[in-house]
Amino acid sequence: MDRGFQALSRAVAESERLVWLTGAGLSVASGIPAYRTGPEAVWDRMVTEWGTNARFRRDPLAWWREFWLGLHDLDPRGRRPNLGHDAITTLVGGRPGHVVVTQNVDALHARSGVRAAQLIEIHGRHGLYRCTEAGCRGFFEPATDAEVDLAVVARGEIPTCGVCGAPVRPLVLLFDETYDSHPFYRADEAFRALERADAIVFVGTSHAVGVTEIAQQMAARRRIPAFHVNIAPYEHQGFGRAAMIDVIGRAEELLPRLLR
Numbered sequence: 001m002d003r004g005f006q007a008l009s010r011a012v013a014e015s016e017r018l019v020w021l022t023g024a025g026l027s028v029a030s031g032i033p034a035y036r037t038g039p040e041a042v043w044d045r046m047v048t049e050w051g052t053n054a055r056f057r058r059d060p061l062a063w064w065r066e067f068w069l070g071l072h073d074l075d076p077r078g079r080r081p082n083l084g085h086d087a088i089t090t091l092v093g094g095r096p097g098h099v100v101v102t103q104n105v106d107a108l109h110a111r112s113g114v115r116a117a118q119l120i121e122i123h124g125r126h127g128l129y130r131c132t133e134a135g136c137r138g139f140f141e142p143a144t145d146a147e148v149d150l151a152v153v154a155r156g157e158i159p160t161c162g163v164c165g166a167p168v169r170p171l172v173l174l175f176d177e178t179y180d181s182h183p184f185y186r187a188d189e190a191f192r193a194l195e196r197a198d199a200i201v202f203v204g205t206s207h208a209v210g211v212t213e214i215a216q217q218m219a220a221r222r223r224i225p226a227f228h229v230n231i232a233p234y235e236h237q238g239f240g241r242a243a244m245i246d247v248i249g250r251a252e253e254l255l256p257r258l259l260r
Contacts, residue, residue: 004247005254008201008227012258015198017097020088021215025204025230027106029082029252034204052176053169057132060167064153068170081112084203087255089113099193103209105172120190122179122211124172130182131161131168138163142171142184179210194218199225202244203251207234219243229254 012018024034049055050067081089089112092098100119102109105126109119129148131138138161148159148168158167171184179187194200194215205212207228219226220243227245228234234244247254 002247004227004245005257007225007245008229008247009258011199011225011227012091012201015098016095017193017196017198018095018099019193019197019200019215020092020098020100020203021200021205021212022088022100022102022104022109022203023205023212024104025206026084026251027079027082027104027108028204029084029250030079030106030108032079032106048175051174053174054176056169056174060158060169061153061156063169064150064158069150069153079106079108081108082252084251084255085109085112087259088203090259091255092118099190099197101190101193101211101215103205103211120186120193122173122185122187122190124170124182124184126170126172128171128184129159129168130171130184131164131166133161133164133166136161136164136166138166138168140183143168195222197224199227201227201229203229203255205230216244 024032028034050063056063085108088100088109092100092114096118098118100109100114101122102120103123105121105124107125107127110116127145128142130142133139143162147162150159152159160166161168171182173179173181173185179185190211191214195218200215200219202212202215207213207216216226225245226243227247229247229251231248231250233246233248
């Protein structure tokens with residue numbers, strides 16, 4: 001058993017306030033392609049300017065047809081949590097100070113059984129849709145798949161809000177938006193949890209988005225343990241190799257070992 005895993009095991013067992021910060025790599029074993037690594041990575045096929053609110057407003061129908069439905073052709077609702085998700089669910093159970101902050105929009109942590117109070121989906125959730133009119137009730141109370149007919153896109157129509165009739169869009173964080181752009185993201189709670197954490201465990205993330213950078217800065221400033229659970233060593237230049245503890249392997253294999 002390597003030193004990184006031993007250190008992680010101690011931190012999970014001893015920390016009263018621990019944050020699991022999970023990324024796309026955790027869901028690969030559930031059949032969902034990673035965004036930035038691997039031959040099927042979604043990022044390899046994505047043009048960043050399409051994933052913006054500005055582009056959506058310019059042509060909502062094209063955005064739905066060419067970008068969201070055309071590029072995101074998988075259906076996370078048909079996927080199942082894997083052993084990595086289930087291990088995290090078990091590990092945070094009974095530890096109210098432990099929090100899962102996920103970049104994933106696949107809802108697999110929720111389906112695995114992480115309590116809502118301990119789960120922050122900071123990038124949103126696939127299958128939820130919000131009105132584009134900020135003052136509408138449909139902005140604050142997202143609609144579900146059962147309430148939004150995406151089949152209209154194929155007929156050249158834009159999915160609309162059942163409250164006011166304005167266009168709707170997926171409840172996901174886009175590249176030109178901030179974490180406080182919608183209350184569902186619970187950004188304040190996420191950053192408070194990171195500010196109070198005894199340790200931070202990064203699982204399956206490429207460390208390429210804002211929340212991971214903020215988490216790394218907090219870990220460095222407060223000098224708390226930070227773990228990188230992934231299939232390749234940590235190489236991000238903004239934090240420093242020495243400050244991150246590598247735990248190399250597949251999350252669905254490594255995390256269940258913590259239960260033993």
